[in-house]
Amino acid sequence: MTSPVAEGVALRTVRIHVAGAIVVAIVAVAFALGGASRLSLQSAWFDACQRIAPRVVDSSPVTIVEIDDRSLATFGRWPWPRNLLAHLIHTIGGAEPAAIGVDVVMPEPDPLSPDNLLARIDPDSALSGNLADLPSTDRELANALATSPTVLIMVESLAATTHPFRVAPVVVHDAGGRAPSGAAAITRLPHFPGVIASLPLLNAAAKGWGFASVNDVRGTLRRIPLVADVGGTLVPALAVEMWRVAMRASTLRLMTGDGDVRGVRVGNRFFATEADGAARIWFSPHLPQRFVSAKDVLEGTVDASRFAHRFVLIGVTATGQGDYLYTPVGVPMPGTEIHAQLLENLYDGTLLVRPAWGAPIEALVFLVFGALMVWTTPRWQVRSASALALAVVVAMLAAGFAVYRGGHVLLDAATPALALFALFGTLLAMTLAAATRNRKALQVVVQRQREENARVEGELAAARRIQTDMLPEASTVADRRLGLVAAMEPAQEVGGDLYDFYRLDDHRLFFMLGDVSGKGLSASIFMAVSKALCKSVTLRSQDTDVGDLMTATNLEIGRDNASSLFVTAFAGVLDLTNGDVEYCNAGHENPFIVRKASGAVERVDDGGGPPLCAVDGFAYRSAQLRLAPGDLLCLVTDGVTEAESAAGTLYGVDRVAAALSGAPSVEDAVARLGSDVAAFAEGAVQSDDITMLALSWKGP
Amino acid sequence: MQIASRRYDTIVVATPVGRIDQAAAAPFERALSPHLADDNVEALVLDFGGVEYISSIGLRVLMVASKALRKRKARIAVAAMRPVVAEIFKISRFDAVVEVFPSLRGALGVLSPVARDAYDAG
Numbered sequence: 001m002t003s004p005v006a007e008g009v010a011l012r013t014v015r016i017h018v019a020g021a022i023v024v025a026i027v028a029v030a031f032a033l034g035g036a037s038r039l040s041l042q043s044a045w046f047d048a049c050q051r052i053a054p055r056v057v058d059s060s061p062v063t064i065v066e067i068d069d070r071s072l073a074t075f076g077r078w079p080w081p082r083n084l085l086a087h088l089i090h091t092i093g094g095a096e097p098a099a100i101g102v103d104v105v106m107p108e109p110d111p112l113s114p115d116n117l118l119a120r121i122d123p124d125s126a127l128s129g130n131l132a133d134l135p136s137t138d139r140e141l142a143n144a145l146a147t148s149p150t151v152l153i154m155v156e157s158l159a160a161t162t163h164p165f166r167v168a169p170v171v172v173h174d175a176g177g178r179a180p181s182g183a184a185a186i187t188r189l190p191h192f193p194g195v196i197a198s199l200p201l202l203n204a205a206a207k208g209w210g211f212a213s214v215n216d217v218r219g220t221l222r223r224i225p226l227v228a229d230v231g232g233t234l235v236p237a238l239a240v241e242m243w244r245v246a247m248r249a250s251t252l253r254l255m256t257g258d259g260d261v262r263g264v265r266v267g268n269r270f271f272a273t274e275a276d277g278a279a280r281i282w283f284s285p286h287l288p289q290r291f292v293s294a295k296d297v298l299e300g301t302v303d304a305s306r307f308a309h310r311f312v313l314i315g316v317t318a319t320g321q322g323d324y325l326y327t328p329v330g331v332p333m334p335g336t337e338i339h340a341q342l343l344e345n346l347y348d349g350t351l352l353v354r355p356a357w358g359a360p361i362e363a364l365v366f367l368v369f370g371a372l373m374v375w376t377t378p379r380w381q382v383r384s385a386s387a388l389a390l391a392v393v394v395a396m397l398a399a400g401f402a403v404y405r406g407g408h409v410l411l412d413a414a415t416p417a418l419a420l421f422a423l424f425g426t427l428l429a430m431t432l433a434a435a436t437r438n439r440k441a442l443q444v445v446v447q448r449q450r451e452e453n454a455r456v457e458g459e460l461a462a463a464r465r466i467q468t469d470m471l472p473e474a475s476t477v478a479d480r481r482l483g484l485v486a487a488m489e490p491a492q493e494v495g496g497d498l499y500d501f502y503r504l505d506d507h508r509l510f511f512m513l514g515d516v517s518g519k520g521l522s523a524s525i526f527m528a529v530s531k532a533l534c535k536s537v538t539l540r541s542q543d544t545d546v547g548d549l550m551t552a553t554n555l556e557i558g559r560d561n562a563s564s565l566f567v568t569a570f571a572g573v574l575d576l577t578n579g580d581v582e583y584c585n586a587g588h589e590n591p592f593i594v595r596k597a598s599g600a601v602e603r604v605d606d607g608g609g610p611p612l613c614a615v616d617g618f619a620y621r622s623a624q625l626r627l628a629p630g631d632l633l634c635l636v637t638d639g640v641t642e643a644e645s646a647a648g649t650l651y652g653v654d655r656v657a658a659a660l661s662g663a664p665s666v667e668d669a670v671a672r673l674g675s676d677v678a679a680f681a682e683g684a685v686q687s688d689d690i691t692m693l694a695l696s697w698k699g700p
Numbered sequence: 701m702q703i704a705s706r707r708y709d710t711i712v713v714a715t716p717v718g719r720i721d722q723a724a725a726a727p728f729e730r731a732l733s734p735h736l737a738d739d740n741v742e743a744l745v746l747d748f749g750g751v752e753y754i755s756s757i758g759l760r761v762l763m764v765a766s767k768a769l770r771k772r773k774a775r776i777a778v779a780a781m782r783p784v785v786a787e788i789f790k791i792s793r794f795d796a797v798v799e800v801f802p803s804l805r806g807a808l809g810v811l812s813p814v815a816r817d818a819y820d821a822g
Contacts, residue, residue: 564767
């Protein structure tokens with residue numbers, strides 16, 4: 001990978017880190033400030049916990065007397081005459097309950113009361129006299145209420161209260177703190193302009209008065225205010241008021257501090273609330289064992305132990321009459337049973353706790369794991385990063401649920417988990433996008449590299465083509481008196497070996513073979529220059545001695561030899577009329593002569609000087625030899641004599657001589673030597689150019 | 701490759717050992733180069749007693765050294781070549797590029813009797 005691409009990758013990773021860190025910080029702050037409570041996911045998570053593991057009821061301090069369909073079937077349709085209710089309360093009160101909560105609002109006089117019926121019939125009829133003797137049913141109910149620890153319900157109303165209602169005094173106890181004002185805490189309580197209360201006659205007879213609120217944000221009842229502010233008067237919830245009546249306490253105390261509501265104290269009991277005075281009911285499912293039918297009570301078939309020292313609630317559940325509410329545990333539940341559940345929670349101390357430190361701790365968890373994801377996602381394998389994200393989310397949900405099970409404490413695991421999932425998804429998308437860009441950048445670099453290589457290869461191929469084109473074809477010197485074969489196999493694309501031959505006139509052939517000290521492009525350029533200079537020198541001075549030609553060539557080549565290369569060369573002139581060869585050897589491997597007569601191989605070791613360029617101004621001298629008809633003269637470069645076998649052995653001149661021995665023709669000589677060297681060097685890397693030139697004089 | 705060099709009067713004797721091939725050519729050239737431009741060195745003698753082989757790349761180093769020394773009228777010689785190396789010198793006619801002597805002491809004697817005496821003195 002080249003540096004710019006690596007920098008690009010690093011830059012993109014840093015960008016993801018920065019963007020991720022900013023998002024994580026913002027979301028964490030939003031969580032810490034309680035932003036998650038505005039999302040329905042948090043409620044859904046708390047509800048899910050309760051649905052999976054609802055409260056298990058192990059004490060039953062509450063009995064509900066339900067006016068159900070069976071009761072109506074026996075005693076007539078609702079509303080009942082109030083003397084029947086009075087009878088019901090009398091029956092329950094006889095069993096000495098702790099308190100009786102009447103979950104029925106009676107703001108109007110009983111229309112079935114004899115005095116009210118009297119007003120509607122002819123005063124002169126016979127019935128009129130009988131009715132007048134009967135007592136008012138409202139008064140009968142008032143009497144019943146007065147003789148038992150009864151608590152009447154009142155219902156919140158959007159209109160101001162039309163007639164005065166009674167309520168036990170609620171005393172504010174402020175603990176001070178940051179905002180030492182009970183008044184500030186009271187502003188956090190739910191406010192209603194008024195309530196619908198029962199008749200003053202009934203209210204005056206009852207021992208307690210509590211309100212019922214069916215007000216919840218999203219249709220599902222999760223929290224119930226324990227105290228409300230009704231037009232400036234503090235009113236306790238029905239369940240709290242039943243506790244007061246049961247404990248014979250004259251007042252309730254609203255505990256405040258730091259400007260928040262802390263809870264409600266009744267006698268020696270303290271019920272903690274959230275800052276707005278509401279409590280979170282830990283719901284159990286609907287439980288039929290809580291209920292007894294009013295019919296059975298009125299007919300005296302219910303054991304008194306169901307009421308003795310218990311909270312008793314009277315409510316209507318008959319079809320079309322009762323109020324039903326949605327709770328976190330699912331199916332709608334009678335409103336009266338919700339009061340019962342609150343009483344059970346207060347009794348057992350099992351209210352759910354949403355602590356004040358909940359939101360900050362959730363924010364912290366999100367911050368830590370969010371930072372972890374921001375760091376790992378762009379750096380880890382997708383598989384590992386996904387596994388980590390999944391593990392974090394699962395662990396958070398498990399921990400949140402464990403805290404709920406273990407301590408009925410509500411911590412929101414779902415919203416941070418979802419946020420983490422969204423964060424992970426975004427990071428992954430960014431990472432993959434960055435990876436795609438990185439890959440593209442890398443592809444561009446690779447492509448450029450390829451093009452560059454192709455260009456260099458193209459140049460080398462072109463150089464080789466030029467070099468090969470410069471080497472003459474044997475056909476250019478074809479003559480019946482002459483046999484000539486030349487072959488070259490460069491070690492690299494272009495080599496430093498050279499050969500040349502051309503006619504000086506009808507009877508004389510110039511030939512030469514050379515080797516530049518080096519390989520590759522520079523050697524081949526030097527070779528090309530040498531060959532050209534040699535030819536120009538030779539053609540300029542046709543009749544001079546070969547030694548003089550070498551001397552002149554040496555001067556020419558050495559004139560501008562910056563790279564300090566040198567060339568070994570063997571050059572000669574063959575006289576086709578008689579087989580005489582005048583030659584000069586400039587530091588080159590001695591040629592071989594294969595004598596036709598004997599088949600023996602001789603070496604040509606006379607006449608010469610140092611390689612061209614090695615010694616400036618050296619005076620080369622020539623020598624002569626004579627070829628008999630059919631004799632071969634073979635020139636090789638050190639690519640042949642120094643060819644290495646796989647074992648590292650050098651081919652050597654003896655093997656050259658052996659391969660050439662008895663060769664009948666130039667073609668045969670070159671083919672034999674070439675294949676023998678190839679076989680010898682089998683498996684080894686060719687380290688030097690292999691060049692051969694063989695010529696024969698066939699006779700005059 | 702390790703190349704020791706000693707000085708006897710105005711003559712530097714360098715002693716390369718092993719094969720002077722593609723791999724050894726660069727260190728060989730670096731070892732010789734300080735003496736090439738040193739006017740106090742009148743001759744460079746290479747004791748080739750320990751040289752097993754020299755390739756054309758190695759010969760090129762000798763050629764470069766030879767040209768540099770000749771330019772300032774200093775001399776270069778190779779002494780005590782093994783037969784294999786002597787054969788290479790013979791084939792490439794490098795005996796025309798550098799002076800060749802059978803022994804180091806003989807070379808010093810020809811080039812500078814003072815240096816030979818210093819050599820004899822140890």
